[in-house]
Amino acid sequence: MKRQQLSEKLDALPRVPLAEYPTPLEPLPRLSDNLGRPVWIKRDDQIGPGLGGNKTRKLEYLLADAQQRGERKIVTFGGLQSNHARLTVAAANRLGMQTHLFYFERCPTRLCGNLVLNRALGAKMHFIPLGGGGGMTIEASIRLVRWLAWLRLGPHYFIPVGGHNVLGCLGYVRAALEIDQQARTMGLQDARLVLAAGSGGTLAGLMAGLALIDSPLRLMGIDVGKLWKGFPASIARLAEEICTFLGEPRNFSADQVPLVEERYVGQAYGQPSPEGLGALSCLASLEGILLDPVYTAKAFAGLLDLSRQNKLGSDKPLIFLHTGGLPALFAFEEGRLGQR
Numbered sequence: 001m002k003r004q005q006l007s008e009k010l011d012a013l014p015r016v017p018l019a020e021y022p023t024p025l026e027p028l029p030r031l032s033d034n035l036g037r038p039v040w041i042k043r044d045d046q047i048g049p050g051l052g053g054n055k056t057r058k059l060e061y062l063l064a065d066a067q068q069r070g071e072r073k074i075v076t077f078g079g080l081q082s083n084h085a086r087l088t089v090a091a092a093n094r095l096g097m098q099t100h101l102f103y104f105e106r107c108p109t110r111l112c113g114n115l116v117l118n119r120a121l122g123a124k125m126h127f128i129p130l131g132g133g134g135g136m137t138i139e140a141s142i143r144l145v146r147w148l149a150w151l152r153l154g155p156h157y158f159i160p161v162g163g164h165n166v167l168g169c170l171g172y173v174r175a176a177l178e179i180d181q182q183a184r185t186m187g188l189q190d191a192r193l194v195l196a197a198g199s200g201g202t203l204a205g206l207m208a209g210l211a212l213i214d215s216p217l218r219l220m221g222i223d224v225g226k227l228w229k230g231f232p233a234s235i236a237r238l239a240e241e242i243c244t245f246l247g248e249p250r251n252f253s254a255d256q257v258p259l260v261e262e263r264y265v266g267q268a269y270g271q272p273s274p275e276g277l278g279a280l281s282c283l284a285s286l287e288g289i290l291l292d293p294v295y296t297a298k299a300f301a302g303l304l305d306l307s308r309q310n311k312l313g314s315d316k317p318l319i320f321l322h323t324g325g326l327p328a329l330f331a332f333e334e335g336r337l338g339q340r
Contacts, residue, residue: 050090053324
């Protein structure tokens with residue numbers, strides 16, 4: 001599919017603009033010197049309402065669909081420091097919609113980080129301590145929460161965790177066009193694009209978008225949660241569904257999904273890892289750019305480690321997709337974040 005064809009297909013779909021594009025693609029000169037190769041950063045942390053982040057791109061399509069359907073009540077779910085949840089509330093507020101957030105843990109005795117912002121934004125938060133639900137696929141988890149939300153709230157517009165569906169992922173099909181064009185302009189066509197994978201929708205959208213335009217950019221997702229059974233298969237299915245929706249079916253298998261699972265998660269999802277905190281300090285001290293300890297720091301730790309082991313090619317450029325999440329920094333005390 002030609003770039004113009006894909007762009008026209010995306011433009012024909014309902015979308016609520018929530019940010020200015022393109023987001024910057026910036027060089028990291030001091031880190032590049034440190035690693036001995038060109039490293040760039042794509043600043044999707046800078047977009048959207050409520051302190052922003054990558055879910056902005058997904059919510060543009062999801063909330064447009066809700067608006068067209070005349071929905072006024074939005075439901076979604078995630079971990080306690082979910083950036084998707086916070087951004088959903090902020091974006092829905094712009095459209096006069098009420099947001100209900102479901103968490104499957106006990107309500108903390110003290111709200112911090114994204115939870116504080118959710119309350120300030122007026123979200124209705126529901127804490128149901130069912131445990132982590134480990135061993136489920138992401139699809140099974142979504143079905144379970146959809147059912148629980150219907151029982152508690154009745155009719156509503158349901159957004160899966162992380163915007164993990166075809167409509168949400170169209171935001172990162174559009175981003176694939178944007179990143180590919182920037183890379184071509186800057187001579188980075190052969191770059192490796194590295195990103196955090198939590199619910200997998202951003203990775204699926206980029207997989208589909210880059211495949212549809214035959215982009216030479218190569219993806220690498222870093223698992224930051226160890227959350228889902230059969231995670232690569234879920235991402236592959238979603239990428240296939242996106243391509244079919246856009247009128248050009250493609251086949252993706254689980255072993256084609258460029259995902260490094262479990263290695264950089266640390267103790268558990270939502271908890272900082274020593275390697276992630278080291279990566280956070282590295283980027284902050286060299287470039288003055290902050291990561292969050294839950295998602296982007298773990299993915300950046302993967303980028304640093306894989307690069308130093310020459311597992312990302314020895315001299316090809318690297319692009320790190322900064323997906324945001326800085327409010328999670330304020331959920332942890334200084335001792336838990338550590339010092340470099």
